[in-house]
Amino acid sequence: MQAVQTISNLHQPSDMAFLVWSMIKVIAAFSVVMVTVAMLTLMERKVSAWMQDRLGPNRVGPGGLGQPLADGIKNILKEETNPAEANRVFFTLAPMLSIIPALVTFAVIPFAAPLPTRWGVIPMIVADLPVGILFLLAFSSLGVYGIVLAGWASSNKYALLGGLRAGAQMISYEIALGLSLMSLFFVVGNVGLPEIVYKQQQMNLWFALPFSVSFFFFWISCFAETNRLPFDLPEAESELVTGYHTEYSAMKFSMFFIAEYAHVLTVSALMATLFLGGWDIPGYGGDDMLGFGADGRWIGAQPAIWKTIVSFGFFTAKTFFFILIFMLVRWTVPRFRYDQVMDLGWKIMLPAALVAVVVTGATVLGLDSAGEPFVQVAPDGTRGAITLFGGLVLTAVNGVMLFLVMWLMDRGRVLSGTGSMDEKRIHAQHLARRRAEQMRQRLTTPGSAVR
Amino acid sequence: MAATVQVMKRPVRKSSYIRATLSGMALTFRHLVQSAGDRSEKTIQYPDEKKQLSPRWRGTHVMETHDDGRPKCVACGLCPTICPANCIKLVPGEDDQGNRYPIVYEIDEFRCIFCGMCQEVCPVEAIHVGNHYESGEYTRDNFVYDLDRLMKQTHPSTLLWDPADPAGE
Numbered sequence: 001m002q003a004v005q006t007i008s009n010l011h012q013p014s015d016m017a018f019l020v021w022s023m024i025k026v027i028a029a030f031s032v033v034m035v036t037v038a039m040l041t042l043m044e045r046k047v048s049a050w051m052q053d054r055l056g057p058n059r060v061g062p063g064g065l066g067q068p069l070a071d072g073i074k075n076i077l078k079e080e081t082n083p084a085e086a087n088r089v090f091f092t093l094a095p096m097l098s099i100i101p102a103l104v105t106f107a108v109i110p111f112a113a114p115l116p117t118r119w120g121v122i123p124m125i126v127a128d129l130p131v132g133i134l135f136l137l138a139f140s141s142l143g144v145y146g147i148v149l150a151g152w153a154s155s156n157k158y159a160l161l162g163g164l165r166a167g168a169q170m171i172s173y174e175i176a177l178g179l180s181l182m183s184l185f186f187v188v189g190n191v192g193l194p195e196i197v198y199k200q201q202q203m204n205l206w207f208a209l210p211f212s213v214s215f216f217f218f219w220i221s222c223f224a225e226t227n228r229l230p231f232d233l234p235e236a237e238s239e240l241v242t243g244y245h246t247e248y249s250a251m252k253f254s255m256f257f258i259a260e261y262a263h264v265l266t267v268s269a270l271m272a273t274l275f276l277g278g279w280d281i282p283g284y285g286g287d288d289m290l291g292f293g294a295d296g297r298w299i300g301a302q303p304a305i306w307k308t309i310v311s312f313g314f315f316t317a318k319t320f321f322f323i324l325i326f327m328l329v330r331w332t333v334p335r336f337r338y339d340q341v342m343d344l345g346w347k348i349m350l351p352a353a354l355v356a357v358v359v360t361g362a363t364v365l366g367l368d369s370a371g372e373p374f375v376q377v378a379p380d381g382t383r384g385a386i387t388l389f390g391g392l393v394l395t396a397v398n399g400v401m402l403f404l405v406m407w408l409m410d411r412g413r414v415l416s417g418t419g420s421m422d423e424k425r426i427h428a429q430h431l432a433r434r435r436a437e438q439m440r441q442r443l444t445t446p447g448s449a450v451r
Numbered sequence: 452m453a454a455t456v457q458v459m460k461r462p463v464r465k466s467s468y469i470r471a472t473l474s475g476m477a478l479t480f481r482h483l484v485q486s487a488g489d490r491s492e493k494t495i496q497y498p499d500e501k502k503q504l505s506p507r508w509r510g511t512h513v514m515e516t517h518d519d520g521r522p523k524c525v526a527c528g529l530c531p532t533i534c535p536a537n538c539i540k541l542v543p544g545e546d547d548q549g550n551r552y553p554i555v556y557e558i559d560e561f562r563c564i565f566c567g568m569c570q571e572v573c574p575v576e577a578i579h580v581g582n583h584y585e586s587g588e589y590t591r592d593n594f595v596y597d598l599d600r601l602m603k604q605t606h607p608s609t610l611l612w613d614p615a616d617p618a619g620e
Contacts (some may be wrong), residue, residue, distance in 0.1 A: 050482065050486045050491070051479040051480075051482050051483070052484070053482055053486050053491045054486075054491060054494060055489045055496070056489070058496075063489070090553065200542060328479060328480060328483070330473045332472070332479045333475065406469055409469055410470065429582060
């Protein structure tokens, strides 16, 4: 719990330096993301192969490293089929609408500690938007338009069903996604991602613990948002051929594919930032820095080049941890039924996320009124760090809530055959009641009781 | 009458979702760690390493030849007769010493079901099914093997029945 420290000998980059460095960052981030996405397709195939005791692609280049390149060349050279009945404009537009939001969202995620240069301190984030995560949520849900349009424009019943499912699923889980972040927002008091990272560093506790319920729900919603198993209902190979991209081929199909992996990458990076401290170096306080405050003074510790490099390494490691979990889940858990997905979204996650928000708010309020201020407030009225004590109390409260959620989900009522089991239960009750009625009639009717 | 449905009351342990998911993920992760880095030995990397064929594997045919290069076949006509797939075409001929020889001997490997009966029935042990399986071709016509091609086959012939090892062990 250190007080907010400021360093005044650092200066902001000039407008020209800002422009040049922004362009460098855009190009670097874009190429790194695209290469990572390409490598993720290989990683997915390798990881799934290893899980099934296979080898995976190993012919192109050492260890199959050239496989994404070969796939890319193949997809560009392949013939593109356009269904005669398809709406050509929307059919072409859909893959673009799908890939752009997936790539744009990466812009607001800080990926390393600020880099000191002779032209000023450069924040390692492509666009440090004040609305940060709201921008991210808005754009990531925009991706569903691509999928719905693809389903509709294909003029194919399976594609349409896939698009429909995507729409319904996105709407259901978008709410839980937003709600799960609510408690985080009002504790941090800001929606900018650098601020969220800074708060975690100051508290010396990553938000995964004090907001474990949010973390859990956010995680589940992210699986639904990225359309990956166990929520890959829009593609659902066994039911809908491949859903919304049934009619797509060559590079257009590839774009959907890239969009999916870009989404996975962004969402993993987002989870790492929100809940695992982003680029925070674990157990090291010297990297707690936010950036320039409103008065132009530097807030936080002294930036250094080695801090930028090491923090970028930690950010990558955390992101890849989540990506690995994504893959692990995909190749382990079977797909939910459609009604189960809706039930989980509306009947469990939505109310439970609301309750979590209320309980977290009550805890913060209770701590404040008990004389243990949750957020340190400086004499001049600015909000400071979240106290570690407050974080630990929240950890305990959230732990209890998480246990309750798990306990409820584990009872077999929620995720085993929901709809059909209800029907069966009602039917059985009905039968039992009728049988009891008959028995009562038989016993009360004179003459038949002798039997 | 409506069908009566018996609702099974399963214990929580059996109907649990979270525990089942976690144990499943532990299993896949264990396999992932075991064979990470292509350490799994279960795959035979086909073009590089080939499976050991059984000595009784029945593949594409081989025609045995005499030392002077003539086929051993005496054109008796037993193999086209016994062939269940009717894939052997034989036109017998006879030279001036009265020795029978095949003028045309063709086997359509596409029709062949590789039962090995031609080899069993052959009185002079001329035609054999071979210990061989890589027989890909670019056209269907190439799958009709004529006499020259059958004689040129270099792969070993199949051991249908080894007198020293009657049970095939």
